[in-house]
Amino acid sequence: MISEIFSSIMGEGKFIGRRYIFVRFKGCPLNCIYCDEHVKDNLICRVEEIPGSGEFKEYDDINDNDKLIDVINKLKTPDLFAISFTGGEPLLYADKIKEYSKILHNLGYKTHLESNGMYPDRITFFDYASIDIKLLEHFVNMDIETYTKLYKNELKSIKKLYDLGSDVYAKVVIMGNTNPKVVENIAKDLSDIGDIMLCIQPVSSCLNIKTTPTNKKLLDIMELCGAHLKDNVICTSQMHKYLGML
Numbered sequence: 433m434i435s436e437i438f439s440s441i442m443g444e445g446k447f448i449g450r451r452y453i454f455v456r457f458k459g460c461p462l463n464c465i466y467c468d469e470h471v472k473d474n475l476i477c478r479v480e481e482i483p484g485s486g487e488f489k490e491y492d493d494i495n496d497n498d499k500l501i502d503v504i505n506k507l508k509t510p511d512l513f514a515i516s517f518t519g520g521e522p523l524l525y526a527d528k529i530k531e532y533s534k535i536l537h538n539l540g541y542k543t544h545l546e547s548n549g550m551y552p553d554r555i556t557f558f559d560y561a562s563i564d565i566k567l568l569e570h571f572v573n574m575d576i577e578t579y580t581k582l583y584k585n586e587l588k589s590i591k592k593l594y595d596l597g598s599d600v601y602a603k604v605v606i607m608g609n610t611n612p613k614v615v616e617n618i619a620k621d622l623s624d625i626g627d628i629m630l631c632i633q634p635v636s637s638c639l640n641i642k643t644t645p646t647n648k649k650l651l652d653i654m655e656l657c658g659a660h661l662k663d664n665v666i667c668t669s670q671m672h673k674y675l676g677m678l
């Protein structure tokens with residue numbers, strides 16, 4: 433279930449630059465062409481025991497509540513902002529995450545969900561939440577019907593988090609071939625839900641990704657989105673990759 437736990441700097445989105453503990457879960461039903469996490473679908477769980485050391489100890493599993501809390505307490509630093517549940521797709525394990533969140537809240541920690549939004553019915557309260565809005569070009573041969581269903585579920589997840597009082601924002605990964613007008617429509621749909629930040633995230637190059645968006649495209653997209661969201665649109669490259677951090 434859990435694939436790794438480590439302390440790092442939030443490299444993406446609204447809370448970029450804040451200190452986090454990341455709890456990463458295995459597996460995801462989607463297969464985004466740019467995904468940087470497929471390789472970690474292995475059996476063991478690796479845990480950083482000293483924050484920032486980059487040194488990991490391997491466990492068969494660390495899913496037990498007491499074990500997880502013990503690891504988190506050890507990784508806690510005075511600058512800690514929140515505990516991120518990410519993946520893979522963390523909501524594959526929604527019941528377990530709900531259990532962890534309750535314990536963490538009782539201990540005074542803040543929780544943060546990083547999800548693709550495909551499971552609106554599994555959404556519960558998190559202090560902070562990032563929902564990825566996927567684009568058709570993120571997939572090889574996804575049909576329009578399947579894509580439309582996914583998009584509707586993503587918006588539903590955002591609305592549910594917003595109504596629960598979570599500080600929720602949306603992220604969209606921009607490719608070299610992304611049509612700015614499509615992103616503008618997403619901004620419009622977000623503005624219909626409420627005061628929600630849209631984070632424009634240029635794709636980071638990896639094995640399957642040869643072209644990245646031009647700076648002009650990023651600025652054009654921000655302007656178009658600003659027509660609906662005003663200044664509630666930001667551009668965040670995956671900062672941790674520039675720093676050589678996890």
Ligand SMILES: C[S@@+](CC[C@H](N)C(=O)[O-])C[C@H]1O[C@@H](n2cnc3c(N)ncnc32)[C@H](O)[C@@H]1O
Binds near residue numbers: 460518521563633
């Ligand atoms: C690995 S996903 C896990 C959480 C969830 N499955 C999701 O897609 O949001 C975490 C974040 O990394 C982003 N990401 C993964 N690979 C990327 C890449 N090559 N360039 C930019 N963002 C990337 C995803 O878009 C997502 O916002």
Ligand SMILES: Nc1nc2[nH]cc(C(=O)O)c2c(=O)[nH]1
Binds near residue numbers: 442443444
């Ligand atoms: N530093 C850092 N920040 C992140 N923000 C979201 C991440 C993720 O993989 O969900 C991530 C990650 O993998 N590393």
Ligand code: SF4
Binds near residue numbers: 463467519520
């Ligand atoms: S939804 Fe997230 S974890 Fe799943 S393939 Fe896409 S980026 Fe990777």
Ligand SMILES: [Mg+2]
Binds near residue numbers: 468
């Ligand atoms: Mg990541």
